[in-house]
Amino acid sequence: MMILNLKQLMxxxxxxxxxxxxxPSPEDETSIKTIINARQENLASFVLTGNKEKIAAMxxxxxxxxxxxxxxxxxxxxxxxxxxxxxxNQGKVQVILKGFLPxxxxxxxxxxxxxxxxxxxxxxxxxxxxxxAGNYEGLLxxxxxxxxxxxxxxQKKQIVENAVKVFHKLGYEKPRxxxxxxxxxxKDSMPATLDAAALTVMNREGQIAGCEVYGPLALDxxxxxxxxKHKGIDNPVAGMTQILVVPNIEAGNLLGKAYxxxxxxxxxxxxxxxxxxxxxxxxxxxxxxxxxSVALGVICA
Numbered sequence: 001m002m003i004l005n006l007k008q009l010m011x012x013x014x015x016x017x018x019x020x021x022x023x024p025s026p027e028d029e030t031s032i033k034t035i036i037n038a039r040q041e042n043l044a045s046f047v048l049t050g051n052k053e054k055i056a057a058m059x060x061x062x063x064x065x066x067x068x069x070x071x072x073x074x075x076x077x078x079x080x081x082x083x084x085x086x087x088x089n090q091g092k093v094q095v096i097l098k099g100f101l102p103x104x105x106x107x108x109x110x111x112x113x114x115x116x117x118x119x120x121x122x123x124x125x126x127x128x129x130x131x132x133a134g135n136y137e138g139l140l141x142x143x144x145x146x147x148x149x150x151x152x153x154x155q156k157k158q159i160v161e162n163a164v165k166v167f168h169k170l171g172y173e174k175p176r177x178x179x180x181x182x183x184x185x186x187k188d189s190m191p192a193t194l195d196a197a198a199l200t201v202m203n204r205e206g207q208i209a210g211c212e213v214y215g216p217l218a219l220d221x222x223x224x225x226x227x228x229k230h231k232g233i234d235n236p237v238a239g240m241t242q243i244l245v246v247p248n249i250e251a252g253n254l255l256g257k258a259y260x261x262x263x264x265x266x267x268x269x270x271x272x273x274x275x276x277x278x279x280x281x282x283x284x285x286x287x288x289x290x291x292x293s294v295a296l297g298v299i300c301a
Contacts (some may be wrong), residue, residue, distance in 0.1 A: 001247040002171035002297075004138045005130050006266055006292050013295035014042050019110050019292065022084035022093035025050040025077050027058065028100035030283055034290040035096045035097075036064040041291065047072065047093060063091060077101040078108070085109040086118055088196075088276055094301040097279045097294065110274060122158035123147055123273035125280075127256050127264050128296060133223040141167060141175070141243040145252020146280070147271065153195045156245065157208060162272035163243045164211045169300050177203075177214025178222040178241030180251065184233060192216065192247035199245075212237055215245070260289075268292035270300055277301055 021044045026032055028034035035046055036059070048055050052073040058064045081101065087093040098106050110117050124230050125146030128139050143163045148155055160177055167175040179196035186193045196215030203213035214237035218229040225239030233239075246252040259265045267286045271278040277300040281290045 002138065006139075006268065006295075007129075007138075009268070009292060009299065010041065010043075010295050011127075013044075013298040016298055016301070018049055019044045019094045019298045019301050020092060020096045021045070021097050021297070021301050022047045022049070022087055023097045023099045024074075024084045024106060025101040026099035027054050029058070029062070031097075031099045031291075032058045032064065033287060034281070034294065035059075035069070036062055037287065037291050038294045039064070039068055043291075043294050044095065046070070047084070047087060048099075049083045050077075050099065061232070069133055072211045081106045082109045082115075085112075085117060089115070093276070095277050095279065095297040097297070098177045098281065103280055106278075106280070110278065117274040117276060119273065119275055121273040122151075122155050122162070123271055124159045124162045124272050125252075125269055126163045126268055127252075127259075127269040128166070128170075129259050129267045132259070132263055132265060135223055135225055136240055136242070138172070138242065139167075139170060140241075142245065142252060142255055144248060145249060145254075145256045146269065147249075149249045151248070153198055153241065156195055156199060157202060158273065160208055160211070160213065160243075160245055163245070164208075166270065166273055166296075166300055167243060168210060172242065175211050175242045176237040176240055177211050177213045177243045177245060178217045179213065179235050179245045180219065180222065181216035181247060182218060184216055184218050184221050184231060186216065190216075195247070201286055211243075214238065218240065219244075260285075266292055268296040270296045272300065276279040 049072045124144040132142040181192040193216040222241040228239035277297040
């Protein structure tokens with residue numbers, strides 16, 4: 001089934017059984033509320049690590065039942081994160097959701113070469129939103145506005161592959177991937193256009209599979225069939241892009257926050273490339289964003 005909107009995302013996530021989400025140090029109001037809401041929506045089961053007494057007290061304070069969760073004692077943020085990663089390695093946790101600890105403290109055990117969750121692939125963030133352009137019915141992806149600052153061509157290839165995996169999980173058999181730049185022509189003075197052209201060739205030659213890649217594309221050419229036709233660009237991706245691949249973290253950060261603060265859209269995002277999906281919500285994200293990110297993580301597990 002192709003998931004066309006966030007309501008369907010929630011419905012399909014609820015159908016998936018046996019997914020356990022591990023949460024290190026959920027010792028703040030935001031984390032606890034997300035966990036309680038996700039549990040009430042029957043999205044997943046949860047294992048929580050950290051200060052056992054504090055977690056239990058906060059669950060009770062915000063209407064959760066301690067009996068609904070497995071809570072494992074940990075004496076520090078580092079130990080809390082390490083225990084979740086250990087559980088993931090044992091197959092007891094299928095998704096990791098960051099609690100109230102620095103991202104670096106969570107990522108350190110995840111990226112540990114011996115005991116972590118590395119696969120040899122690049123980790124990247126994929127944001128998913130209901131398509132605001134209206135040029136097609138379905139979800140729109142954008143990557144990477146969260147992790148990779150100025151990715152190389154090889155890193156962009158892996159960023160594309162991570163995003164395609166997400167869209168395959170969402171039921172999109174051959175997602176249309178637009179590689180973004182400021183213009184739709186290749187210019188030596190604009191490295192993003194050179195990378196976009198190279199990724200297009202890689203896809204054509206089978207080095208990037210399971211999708212249709214085209215670029216460089218300016219945003220108007222990516223999302224407007226009329227603009228693509230006006231410019232004379234005849235390609236199935238042009239005007240109908242389902243995954244926007246931005247050239248750097250600034251572009252992705254700006255576009256993602258424009259969805260939230262200008263268009264007031266609910267977004268979900270997930271980090272792929274490790275052995276299991278990782279969720280690192282911002283404290284500024286809404287409760288709706290966070291619950292949909294949990295659902296996306298469950299779908300990708």
